[in-house]
Amino acid sequence: MTEVSGPGRLLNEGTKIMPAQSAAPPDGVIKRVLFLYGLYTIVHNLALAAGYYLLPEGFMRGSPQVVLAGAVATGSFWSEFGLTLLTNVVLTAGLAVLLNLTQVKGTPTGYVMPVSLGIVTGLVLGTNSFAANDLKQYNAWEGTALGLSIGGVETFAYMLVIAATAGIAVQHYRSWWRWSGEWAPTKIKSLREIRLSRAEIGCLVGGLALLVLGAYRETVLAMGG
Numbered sequence: 001m002t003e004v005s006g007p008g009r010l011l012n013e014g015t016k017i018m019p020a021q022s023a024a025p026p027d028g029v030i031k032r033v034l035f036l037y038g039l040y041t042i043v044h045n046l047a048l049a050a051g052y053y054l055l056p057e058g059f060m061r062g063s064p065q066v067v068l069a070g071a072v073a074t075g076s077f078w079s080e081f082g083l084t085l086l087t088n089v090v091l092t093a094g095l096a097v098l099l100n101l102t103q104v105k106g107t108p109t110g111y112v113m114p115v116s117l118g119i120v121t122g123l124v125l126g127t128n129s130f131a132a133n134d135l136k137q138y139n140a141w142e143g144t145a146l147g148l149s150i151g152g153v154e155t156f157a158y159m160l161v162i163a164a165t166a167g168i169a170v171q172h173y174r175s176w177w178r179w180s181g182e183w184a185p186t187k188i189k190s191l192r193e194i195r196l197s198r199a200e201i202g203c204l205v206g207g208l209a210l211l212v213l214g215a216y217r218e219t220v221l222a223m224g225g
Contacts (some may be wrong), residue, residue: 003112029199032163038116040155043118051126060129063120081219088154088211093161100162102185103169104176110162121151132220151220154214158187160207 027035051059100110125147128135135143170193171185196204 014205029163029166029197029203032166033159033203036111036159036162037156040114040118040159041109041113042074044122047119047122048126051123053126055123055127057128059127060124063124063129077219077223081215081220084215084218085212088157088215089208093158093207093211096158096162097165097168100123100165100168102171102173103188104173106172108162108166108169110166112188113162117155121155146221148219150214153210153217156211157207157214160203162208164196164204164207167200168194168196170194 086213096110096113099113102109124130125135138146170187170189170191172188173183173185175183177183
């Protein structure tokens, strides 16, 4: 007889049902947010110190992230606000959601974004590599407030989006390395089976709202407000 009474039980003498069918991380969404934001903060601070002490000023000005930020400037408030919002919501937050559609060894792939964001933002800040601003024109008090009300808001919003969608994976990989021999994906569920809890929906909506706020504050600063 076929036995399907629980995760990991045998089916037809050999086929094993994947454990954690829903692919949802075991902890709650708030714990995920705190973990991701803490991870980002540690990486960001280390990268900032490395950039300030080890790299020349302006080192990151030719990077794709800084070039893209400079290209957003259009001269019109609403067009610049729209492009900033497009970059933050569609490109960055959208990438986080797409990454979370897969997981590796039970870890949502979107969890790599706090590390990459921490490295980039830390190096840009540590080397004074902003496209349109010179950090030397701000004192520590003013600069900290501006940073938290723009970049800080946007970063926290990304962590909310990543945490909210951490359980949407439809494919599972057994290794991070393509050449490991265990890289082939296993289907967990279909896109139609993706569900978010109320807490995750609230987290996602909150993240998107903060991205709108951050884009508005960034545009106001760029316009000299």
